[in-house]
Amino acid sequence: MAVKDYLRERFFPHMWCPGCGHGTILNSLIRAVEELQLNKNEIVMTSGIGCSARISGYVDFHSLHTLHGRALAFATGVKLSRPNLNVLVPMGDGDALAIGGNHFIHAARRNIDITAIVMNNRIYGMTGGQFSPLSGPGVKATTAPYLTIDSNFDVVELARAAGATFVARSTAYHAKESTELLKKAILHKGFSVVEILSQCPTHYGRKNKEGDAVSMLELHKTNTAKLGSKALEENPNLVPRGIFVEKDRPEYCAEYDKIIAYATREKVS
Amino acid sequence: MSKNIRFVQGNEACVEGAIYAGIDFFAGYPITPSTEIAELLSARLPEKGGKFIQMEDEIASMCAIIGASLTGKKVMTATSGPGFSLKQEAIGYACMAEIPCVIANVQRGGPSTGNPTHVSQGDINQARWGTHGDHAIIALTASNHQDVFTMTVDAFNMAETYRTPVVLLFDEAVGHMREKLIIPEQGELEIVDRLRTSLGKGVDYHPYLPREDGRLPMSDFGGEHRYNVTGLFHDMWGFPSNNPSVVNELLKHLVDKIENNVHAITRYKEHFMEGAEYVLISYGSSARSAIHLAKSRRAKGEKIGVLELQSIWPFPTELVREKCEHAKAILVVEMNMGQVTAQVKASVRKPNRVFLANRIDGHLITPSDIKKLLRVIQGRGV
Numbered sequence: 110m111a112v113k114d115y116l117r118e119r120f121f122p123h124m125w126c127p128g129c130g131h132g133t134i135l136n137s138l139i140r141a142v143e144e145l146q147l148n149k150n151e152i153v154m155t156s157g158i159g160c161s162a163r164i165s166g167y168v169d170f171h172s173l174h175t176l177h178g179r180a181l182a183f184a185t186g187v188k189l190s191r192p193n194l195n196v197l198v199p200m201g202d203g204d205a206l207a208i209g210g211n212h213f214i215h216a217a218r219r220n221i222d223i224t225a226i227v228m229n230n231r232i233y234g235m236t237g238g239q240f241s242p243l244s245g246p247g248v249k250a251t252t253a254p255y256l257t258i259d260s261n262f263d264v265v266e267l268a269r270a271a272g273a274t275f276v277a278r279s280t281a282y283h284a285k286e287s288t289e290l291l292k293k294a295i296l297h298k299g300f301s302v303v304e305i306l307s308q309c310p311t312h313y314g315r316k317n318k319e320g321d322a323v324s325m326l327e328l329h330k331t332n333t334a335k336l337g338s339k340a341l342e343e344n345p346n347l348v349p350r351g352i353f354v355e356k357d358r359p360e361y362c363a364e365y366d367k368i369i370a371y372a373t374r375e376k377v378s
Numbered sequence: 379m380s381k382n383i384r385f386v387q388g389n390e391a392c393v394e395g396a397i398y399a400g401i402d403f404f405a406g407y408p409i410t411p412s413t414e415i416a417e418l419l420s421a422r423l424p425e426k427g428g429k430f431i432q433m434e435d436e437i438a439s440m441c442a443i444i445g446a447s448l449t450g451k452k453v454m455t456a457t458s459g460p461g462f463s464l465k466q467e468a469i470g471y472a473c474m475a476e477i478p479c480v481i482a483n484v485q486r487g488g489p490s491t492g493n494p495t496h497v498s499q500g501d502i503n504q505a506r507w508g509t510h511g512d513h514a515i516i517a518l519t520a521s522n523h524q525d526v527f528t529m530t531v532d533a534f535n536m537a538e539t540y541r542t543p544v545v546l547l548f549d550e551a552v553g554h555m556r557e558k559l560i561i562p563e564q565g566e567l568e569i570v571d572r573l574r575t576s577l578g579k580g581v582d583y584h585p586y587l588p589r590e591d592g593r594l595p596m597s598d599f600g601g602e603h604r605y606n607v608t609g610l611f612h613d614m615w616g617f618p619s620n621n622p623s624v625v626n627e628l629l630k631h632l633v634d635k636i637e638n639n640v641h642a643i644t645r646y647k648e649h650f651m652e653g654a655e656y657v658l659i660s661y662g663s664s665a666r667s668a669i670h671l672a673k674s675r676r677a678k679g680e681k682i683g684v685l686e687l688q689s690i691w692p693f694p695t696e697l698v699r700e701k702c703e704h705a706k707a708i709l710v711v712e713m714n715m716g717q718v719t720a721q722v723k724a725s726v727r728k729p730n731r732v733f734l735a736n737r738i739d740g741h742l743i744t745p746s747d748i749k750k751l752l753r754v755i756q757g758r759g760v
Contacts, residue, residue, distance in 0.1 A: 117606075120617055153599050155445070166606055166617060171599040173448065174608035174618070175441065176471055182438035186445025186453075189429050190403050191600050194449075215434035365429060372424035 115139045115149065117169050124163055126234075128314075128322025130281030130307030134228050135164050137284045137305070138197070141291035147195055154197045155184040157209060160235045160309075161201035161228040170197075178209030181216045184223050192222070192362035195295060199226040202243035203233050206262050210242070217271035220299045221361035225273075226291070227264050227302065230309040238312030249316040265353050268302040275301035276354035281308060282329035283350065290352065299360050306333070306348070382561040388552040389414035391523035391559045392456075392482055393422065395530025398561070399569060402428045402451035405442035407435055407461060410494045411550040412484035415456035436461035440468035444477045448607065450572060450598035452534055456482040458550075459492060462501055462508065469543050470509030471609045473632060475616075476586075476594060478537035478572070480530070482546040484553040485662075487740050496740030497550040499662055502717035505545045506691050512629055514636035516643055517545040517691040521665040523559045526552060528567065529645065529688060535570035536643060540635055541594055547690060549713070551663035551742050572596055575603065586628075587614040592635060637692050644697055645688035650676050654683030656752065657702050658735075659722055660711035661687040664743050668711040671745035671752075682752075690718065698725040707755050711735045711748055 116139065125131050142152065152170040156162035158177035165172040171194075175183045180198050188196045205213050205227045216223060232250060233239040240250035245261035268276045275297040279287040287305055294301035308314060308325035319325050334341035336351030386394070392415055396404075404423060406416040416432065423430040429446070433439040436457055443453035457465060462483045472479050487493025488500045501508075505517040516536050520526040526548060533544040575595040577583045583603035588594050597603035606616040611628055613619045636643070650672045651657070660668040665686045675682045685701050687694065702708050702722075708731055710719040716734040723729035735751045737743035750760050 119615075149604060150602060151600065166608070169604055171448075171604050172606045173445065173599075174606060174610070175444075176467055176609060179437065179441045179468065182433065182441035183445040185431070185433070185438070186403070186405060186442030186447075187449055187599060188445075189431055189442070190446035190451045191449040194600050211434055212438055215438070365424075369424045369427055372421075373427065 110143060112139050112143050115142055115169055117167055120166055123167055125160060126311045128308070128310040128325075129160065130230060130309070131161055131164065131228055133281040133284050134199075134226070134287065134305050134307060135167065137287035138199070138226065138291055139168070140288045141295060144288070145292055145295060147295070151193065152195045152197060153184070153187050154199070155180045155187060156199055157201070157204035159201040159204055159233070161199055162204060164199045178204050178207065179212065180204060181209060181212040181223065181225065185216060185221055188221055188223055189362055189365065196223045197226065197295070198223055199228055201234075202227065202229045202231060202241040206264065206267070207242045214267070214271035217268055217273040217300050217302070219361040220272060220274055220358050222298055223300055224291070224294045225300070225302045227304045228307045229264065229304055230307040230313060232309050232313040234309045234312050238316060251316075264302065264304040269354050272300070272358070273302045273354060274299035274356050274358050275352070277302070277352045278304040278306070278348070279350050280306040280329035280333055282326045286350065293352065293355075297355070299358060384559045384561060385556060386523060386559050387414060387554055387556050388523050388526050388548060389484065389554070390418055391526040392530050392546065392548065393418040394559065394561055395527040396454055396480070396534065397422060397426070398527070398567065399531045399534035400452045400571070401454055401534070403443060403446040403453045404429075404455065405431045405433050405439035405446070406455050406457070407433055407439050409436070409458045409461045411486055411553050412456040412458045412482060414553070415482055415484070436464035437468060440465040440481070443479050444468060444472050444475075447477045447479050448599045452478070452538075454480040454482065456484065458484050458486045458494070459488040459501060460490070462504060466508040470511060470513065472543040473509065473513040473515065474609050475607050476541040476632075477543070478541055479543050480533045480537055480546065481543060482530075482548060485547060485549040493740045495550070497663060497713060497742055498738070498740070499547075499549055499664065499713040500717070501547065502690060502714060505547055512633060514542075514633045515545060515691050516540065516542060516636060516689070517547050518645060518689050519547040519661045520688060521552065521662055521686060523552070523557050525688065527559060527561070531567050531569070532645065535568065538570045538572050540639070541596070542636060545691075547662065549662045574598070577603070584614040585616045586612060588631070640692040640694060643689055643692060644694040646694065646697060647686040647688065648701070649673075649684040649686060651683035651685065651701065653681050655681040655706045656683075656756075657705040657708045658682065658684045658711050658748065659687065659698065659708060659718070660684060661690065661718065664711045664713050667743050667745045667748060671748050674745065687718070693721045693725070695721075695725040698722055699727065702726045705731065708732045709735045709748065709752060709755070711743060713737055713743055
């Protein structure tokens with residue numbers, strides 16, 4: 110199937126700003142789905158609120174555009190009630206780790222077979238450029254005119270600590286690498302998290318003098334390095350990319366099936 | 379065949395009703411005095427191949443049942459005051475996206491953490507207006523376990539019929555009290571199953587385009603029809619729209635589909651109402667005291683009756699007006715500061731004849747509490 114067959118072209122043009130990284134991430138994701146030859150009828154995309162969340166409207170899957178931060182809670186209901194479905198949950202940084210932080214860690218703890226994609230642009234874009242829990246200190250935002258003093262979460266470390274069994278990171282610049290990571294995440298049986306650094310030239314870039322989309326993309330390249338690479342070894346300040354966690358642990362829906370098997374076992378009268 | 383007679387808590391009667399109605403999925407979070415509903419369903423659901431999940435919070439459990447409903451399941455959650463507050467955002471989502479679901483609120487004293495182990499009926503208005511924005515809602519209640527069972531079945535049926543969240547407004551006294559429940563045979567009570575689209579593969583399905591009769595056939599997530607669901611105003615494809623006519627039509631539809639069916643939704647009982655000069659209007663556990671009083675006063679020849687409301691929202695305005703037409707006085711017996719009383723005053727011709735008989739201290743209102751007020755109204759002193 111052609112890549113465009115996974116899109117709802119009826120609803121284009123999309124609403125993202127010129128230069129936004131989210132469209133590139135959608136591209137990586139659609140290619141991952143296409144390369145895995147997934148049946149569109151067996152994919153549910155659940156999203157929350159924000160620029161990232163609008164992604165669910167543009168894909169020709171079953172799509173559930175929900176409340177701010179709650180996408181994983183809705184997705185848990187979808188997945189547990191029909192475990193044969195592939196559930197994809199793209200989220201922004203606020204969605205995933207501010208208002209939705211509790212759902213994020215608990216989905217990871219349960220190891221329910223959902224693919225969470227954190228589209229991290231370090232800013233609240235839709236509301237006009239407020240800092241997020243992923244902005245980190247020293248950042249300018251419309252609610253931090255004197256620079257942020259808040260520390261940021263490290264998505265990878267948080268997901269690992271909460272119990273996610275597949276954790277990876279890439280960037281909008283590394284679109285093909287993102288596709289490969291997303292394919293592995295979708296195939297992984299358990300809660301998988303892929304953080305993809307995105308760029309918001311409209312708000313973050315402008316306020317923080319990072320230039321236009323092209324120069325922000327360039328930063329994705331120069332500020333990151335592959336896990337195990339020489340570049341990372343030489344400069345540990347670079348943000349590592351790659352697969353950080355990939356392990357087996359009992360998956361929630363499969364474990365629940367065992368409960369059903371036990372509860373419905375033949376009883377000796 | 380012998381009847382299936384049980385001696386159960388009200389919360390268990392609710393669970394039995396849910397099972398009878400065909401519940402497939404429950405998500406919840408422990409909260410007094412509703413917890414037994416979650417506990418019992420955690421055992422009962424897997425026995426029938428259904429699913430139970432204890433979520434990380436009240437918000438998540440409301441969201442999870444909406445997700446599960448979209449895959450074609452009959453779903454419920456249960457809570458009490460503080461949890462009901464937390465669920466309101468997602469209840470609004472279910473109103474907007476028209477997702478069938480049932481929320482049992484076993485009421486306790488509020489506001490805030492309030493009086494967790496004691497009875498109250500303080501969430502009447504929250505059930506109506508707890509979530510923001512214009513919307514309509516269905517809320518049912520019951521005073522005894524047989525009716526808890528029936529109203530729970532009705533709640534599931536109405537959720538499917540009107541594609542809406544339905545609130546079960548029970549209270550701590552009914553929820554925790556034990557009494558007899560006769561579980562009806564299969565087929566004795568009507569069960570409404572989901573209306574699914576008859577459109578096949580390859581035909582463009584419009585999830586939000588009402589049929590001639592106003593109903594919206596659904597298609598399960600995972601099926602042939604892929605569509606969008608959103609809490610934003612949306613067009614017939616479920617795609618976000620801020621087109622003024624789309625917004626206008628959708629909001630009217632959400633309100634009208636319920637408010638225009640108030641007669642079909644209304645549930646009530648009459649006790650000793652023939653020729654009643656004094657009408658007690660009550661619901662839930664407080665109706666038990668009202669009925670008790672009316673029975674004893676009738677035995678002494680006084681013309682007192684009880685109109686027991688089993689559906690609170692949409693409020694049965696015409697029914698109340700009609701039943702109170704010839705009443706010398708109307709006493710609304712409830713355990714709050716007059717939430718249904720205000721509705722009754724707005725319904726009857728002579729609102730100055732409507733009085734509130736209430737108790738708000740966490741104890742069940744007694745027949746003598748009501749009698750004292752009745753004597754004052756009758757001009758007979760306390």
